Amino acid sequence: MIPAPFDYVAPSTVDEAVRALVDAGEDAKVIAGGQSLLPVLRMRLAAPTTLVDLGRIAELRGVREDGDALVIGSMTTHYDVQRDPLIGEHAALLARATDTVADPQVRHRGTFGGSIAHADPAGDLLAPALALDAEMLVAGPAGRRTVPAADFFDDFFTTAMSPEEILVEVRVPKHTGWHAHYEKFNRVAQAWSMVAVAATVRTEGGTIAEARVGLTNMASVPVRARGVEQALVGQAATPETIRAAAEHAAEGTNPTVDGNADVEYRQQLARVLTGRAISAAMAG
């Protein structure tokens, strides 16, 4: 469990980091909190020639308000996201999903942006980011650009970023006063999600005015359960309406098969967990 040799660079600005990536060529890797990368290196499943560590770039850390959105620095740790009052107030879904990430040690080292950029479909922050219509600000040799979450995740562990780009920050529209819940299903507490559902709902009177539902690990990328969202809007939030809406959860999904679940079972979980996520959000 010793990684192959590699060079290590720890730049102090985003521009330096981008330059380091360009200089190091295509076998360079960015390291954020290292919670996914280090096991892969130690098992020698990957052997990058250079690691570019973002840990010393101050501007990548922290959460701030920017008009009708929150801006979350990519190197903000899960622990800080969990406890940030702005996120608690305006993007509660992110806080609830972050609560379920691995264990306290991982949450102290792992980062919000690292998890998004790693693009593991079983990662817990992708579906909430998608559900909240987040936008990713990335920096590269050609400057900075913004990519909406819906266009960001391309495939397993693959994003719209080029190898020379880094994720700077994530802009999350405020969902102030929305109900939120992240319903995660795994076999042991520290495991990845087999399936999880990110649900956030805005009510007016007793009626659901808006709903956003994202699914974790139901395809090679996080997916929106649009059918569920549409079925909920305009309905009173009763067990019956929620159950009926949740029946749409697996529509169009294409989950992977592994020893823990086949397609049929994952789709069953998506439906059941969606109903539970919405109910729990409403109760919370």
Add this chain to the structure above:
Amino acid sequence: MTSTAEPEVGRARLRKEDARLITGRTRWTDNMSLPGMVHLAVLRSTEAHAKIVSIDTSAAKEMPGVIAVLTGDDLDPGGQLGMPCAWPISPDMKSPRRPVLAQGQVNFAGEGVAVVVARSAAEAEDALASIDVEYDELPVVLGMENALAEDAPLVHEELGTNRNALWVFDSGEAGSGGDVEQAISEAEVVVKRRFRQQRLVPAFMEPRSCVVDPTAAQLTMWSATQVPHILKTMAALTLGIPEHKLRVIAPDVGGGFGGKIAVLPEEIMALLVAQKLGKPVKWTESRSESMVAAHHGRDQIQDLTIAARRDGTVTGLKVELLADMGAYLGLVGPGVPILGAFMFNAIYKIPAYHFACTNVFTNTTLTDAYRGAGRPEATFGIERIMDELAAELGMEPLELREKNWIKHEEFPYTTVSTLTYDSGNYEAATEKAKQLFDYDGLRREQRERRERGDPVQLGIGISTFTEMCGLAPSRVLGSLDYGAGGWEHSAIRMLPTGKVEVITGSSAHGQGHETAWSQIVSDQLGIPFEDIEVLHGDTQSSHKGLDTYGSRSLAVGGIAVVKAAEKVVAKAKPLAAHMMECSEDDLEFAGGKFTVRGTDKSTTIQDVAFAAFMAHDLPEGMEPSLDAEAVFDPENFSFPHGTHLCAAEVDTETGRVALRSYVCVDDVGSVVNPLIVEGQIHGGLAQGIAQALFEEAVHDESGTLTSGTFADYLLPSAADLPSFTTDRTETPSTTNPLGVKGVGEAGTIASTPAVVNAVIDAVRHFGVNDIEMPLTPMRVWQAIRTGASAAGGPGAEAGGGLGSIDSAQGGAR
């Protein structure tokens, strides 16, 4: 002097060894560093079954820091060396040679193929990728029934069969009971079931490691082993090293669970390389290596047939096992399933019994002892089929058990498998467990949930287990063709300053020997707990022993300590009488003092020890020492028992199992340290529950272990387990002076069937009568849906986690 007013035995002492073990500030094998030490890394086969066409080490030899790259042929040119198997269970057992590193052929994925010696561990590992091995693939033999099929390819062509051995016990032939076929043919009710004991990984916390120093006066090996004494003798025999020229040290060892009862090819390799180079060497495996190369446990197919009368009286039990040995035989591997032969009849009076076990070779990692070793498998089989019989008869499962178990007044009781249980009280343990569990209340709730069709169903699982432990009476081991005795050694050194060193042949690797042995000696000699040091694991100081496994330490090794202490007192007595100018007959010894009966005249044992040390004035002919040693060979096994009750909630929409409560009342006889007992029970329960719900070593069709990381091989943490309610009854063993029974394996042995029975009980009304372990949510959900026994998962791939990482894309980008 502080004489101990209240006995040490029975006190819940915090463990002496905890501070250093918990903080890790101690001597593990891997943090040993010797002058000039070089590091070993093993290249492991990626193929499960293949001829080795060639091994090209030339590029690796040119890598930075590399000193040598050696193959099996380099280490053993004549192909003479074979790893030892100490338990030939039958005269015609087939034993393939297991080389130090593969020679000519690899037989499981993970087998060592070559070793790199380098100046650093990192350089050694870097060079592995530069070794070029050309394989010529052979058909891979997986699955015991496939292996036994008529035209099956052979793991070892030269053996002519994949059948390792057949071992049979029949009560009709043994005269201990009736003929089982007759019992079955005459039975009013017969229930047959096939259960699968999945393969498990022992998953000790500290990976295996060894250091060999050929520059020391004796060739010295440190190893993260459970068995330093056995390792010393076996390594000497294997390599022809004169035994007195070899010293083995097990420093602090981070868990074993049976997984470190072994003589490793890597240990033999390290001895050979160190001698060849004349330099100290270190080998430490990675976790990935440990998963594929350290022996696995369990892996049986169990066919059980139970015969009974309509009133629930069991009339016969037939057990037919297939046991997967993997590709080779481990140190005691073939005997592990045979330990189960004596336990399928469990606590029940079964008049006719037949046991037959066929051991099978496959192209997988070898199997050997894992916590419980044969007895969890047996307990699972009998406790599961008792529930199935109860369902068939429409009887309350606890009543069925009570109808058949041995009553407390019937002890000592000789079973159909010829063991004599010395003591036990199944009624008392069960009654206490029922009350703690609120058995009747939970049964009521179960009915209510069923009636209202609650999506969360409740089930109650029972396991009324016993086990044989305290391995073992040497004559019994002899009758089973085991390659050693079962005694244990202890010695006590009375130091001039009144302090005491206790030497034990048991080899602690987390159990708490230092604390428990100190408590025993404190009471025996009246020496303060703090003044006692326990030495173990070094064949130079602890020169004699048979090590730690099979819940033997206290029931065998602890008794040797008592016997040695008795000898110390006996040796001190004449000197005490001499010092106080009285007759020995007038002395009584208590609380560390020899007192002249009827007077206030006394002397402490520390004073006597000092007088012996000075030796200025000793009785005529007395040698100047109080030191003593003893070897204890038990006359019988010990038979702890208990009643475990598990309440499981099954979410019928997702198949998730949540353990709502778990109550166990164990009877481990008299208790030296209740805290240690509690810890053993908790850890044992976690491992047994893990077999039921979480753990499984999975190979794909090419023989690759797909559950090769802890992201795929799931170990539960505290978050995944309920808060256990533990309690005890105390029925002292009658076969040792402390009245103790083993506790190291009890929790693991008892808990697996309790959990599975609970889950089946929760969903039986859907037509489910079995679900294969581990009871994953998908398997449970599928079983509910199909109303039948659920098969395994859809693929042989482990789920999610690191196993899902695409190696080409891996990493955080």
